[in-house]
Amino acid sequence: MTAEDSHLRSELEERLGFETLLADLSLKFIDLPPSRVDREIAEAQRCVCEFLGLDLSALWQASPETRGALTLTNLYRPLGGPPLPERMDAREYFPWCQQQLLAGKVVAVSSLEQLPAEAARDGESWRHYGIKTSLTVPLSVGGGPPFGALSYNTVREEREWPDALVKRLQLVAQIFANALARKRSEESMRESEERLNLAADSAGAGLWSLNLATGCFWITTRTRELFGFSADEEVTFDRFLEVVHPQDRDLIRQTVQTMAQS
Numbered sequence: 001m002t003a004e005d006s007h008l009r010s011e012l013e014e015r016l017g018f019e020t021l022l023a024d025l026s027l028k029f030i031d032l033p034p035s036r037v038d039r040e041i042a043e044a045q046r047c048v049c050e051f052l053g054l055d056l057s058a059l060w061q062a063s064p065e066t067r068g069a070l071t072l073t074n075l076y077r078p079l080g081g082p083p084l085p086e087r088m089d090a091r092e093y094f095p096w097c098q099q100q101l102l103a104g105k106v107v108a109v110s111s112l113e114q115l116p117a118e119a120a121r122d123g124e125s126w127r128h129y130g131i132k133t134s135l136t137v138p139l140s141v142g143g144g145p146p147f148g149a150l151s152y153n154t155v156r157e158e159r160e161w162p163d164a165l166v167k168r169l170q171l172v173a174q175i176f177a178n179a180l181a182r183k184r185s186e187e188s189m190r191e192s193e194e195r196l197n198l199a200a201d202s203a204g205a206g207l208w209s210l211n212l213a214t215g216c217f218w219i220t221t222r223t224r225e226l227f228g229f230s231a232d233e234e235v236t237f238d239r240f241l242e243v244v245h246p247q248d249r250d251l252i253r254q255t256v257q258t259m260a261q262s
Contacts, residue, residue, distance in 0.1 A: 018168055021051055025175050034183040038074060041176055045076040048172055049152070052165070055079055056131065056153040059176065060090055061139075062146075070098055070149055079155055081130050090149075093125040097136060101149045106170070107136040108161040130155045137170050139177040147184075150176055210237065212260050 025044050032040060045057040059074035072088035090098040096119035100107050109115065110133050115123045126134060131153045139148035150173040209218050217235040219227075227243045229235055237256070241249050 018051065021047060022168075022171055022175075025172065029175055029179045032179055032182075034186050037179050037183045041179070042074055042076065044172070044176070045074065046078075048169070049076055049078075052152075054152045054159075055155045056151075058151045058153070059148065060151070061148040061180070068102070070101070081155070082128060094122045096122045097134075098149075101136060101138045102146055104138055104140065104146055106138070106166060107134070108166060109134045110160050111158055126153075132157060133159045133161070135161045135166065135169060137166075137173040139173055139180065141177050141181040148177070148180065210240075210256070212256075 025047070028040055028044070029037075041059060045059070049055065049057050055078070057074075057076040058072055060070035061073045062068060062070055069089050069091035071090070072084070075084070090101075096116070097107050109126075112123050112126055112132065126132075132155060134151055134153045136149050136151035138146035139150060140146045150169075152169060210216075211218065215237045217237070217240055219229065219235060221231070223229075224231060224233075227240075229239075233239075241252065244252060
């Protein structure tokens with residue numbers, strides 16, 4: 001086997017290995033409960049870094065409290081380094097990088113010596129934390145504005161970021177982005193439901209709604225009391241029909257089927 005053949009075989013094995021890793025990650029994040037998203041992202045950061053020989057991975061997210069700034073929320077840094085501030089704001093430590101990311105651009109830095117003049121503050125921060133190279137990918141869903149960023153870094157030596165590697169890490173970033181978007185949506189919905197539940201309880205009203213996709217009901221505390229459902233009981237459509245008068249069940253089924261088909 002020639003050196004070229006050996007190199008091609010090594011590249012193929014690495015590509016297949018990464019595709020397997022990507023498939024495993026995708027499977028893990030399907031329908032992942034919001035409470036487990038952060039933990040699985042941290043584990044995925046470790047797996048990707050170990051597979052690709054990277055030294056550090058950071059996840060940055062925006063929130064209403066940060067007013068557009070990206071804040072560090074997840075960090076994989078097995079080699080350690082200088083202590084981090086209690087709250088790390090990219091607008092303060094990496095202003096040029098954040099500007100690029102919020103514009104939807106990938107930031108690939110193979111050498112800090114190649115940074116533009118306007119990235120002086122970013123370079124200062126990278127050097128302080130011992131970072132030699134960095135690749136940062138914006139997080140967005142469905143063509144929407146970026147709401148976060150995922151970075152991979154090296155501290156032991158400089159590294160190039162070829163297009164093939166960038167595309168691989170963009171796929172990882174997309175998995176994270178989809179999971180975080182679902183988490184935000186579910187948390188927002190839960191907060192809205194809690195506020196509605198509080199308002200309904202204050203008014204003494206019993207409200208409910210059926211999620212046609214899951215076949216489960218959201219119901220207020222008063223409704224649970226009226227129908228005899230426990231506080232933590234998951235009320236499915238079949239469970240709801242159990243408390244309905246037998247003569248009304250067929251009509252309810254037909255009504256729901258009509259709604260689902262409309």
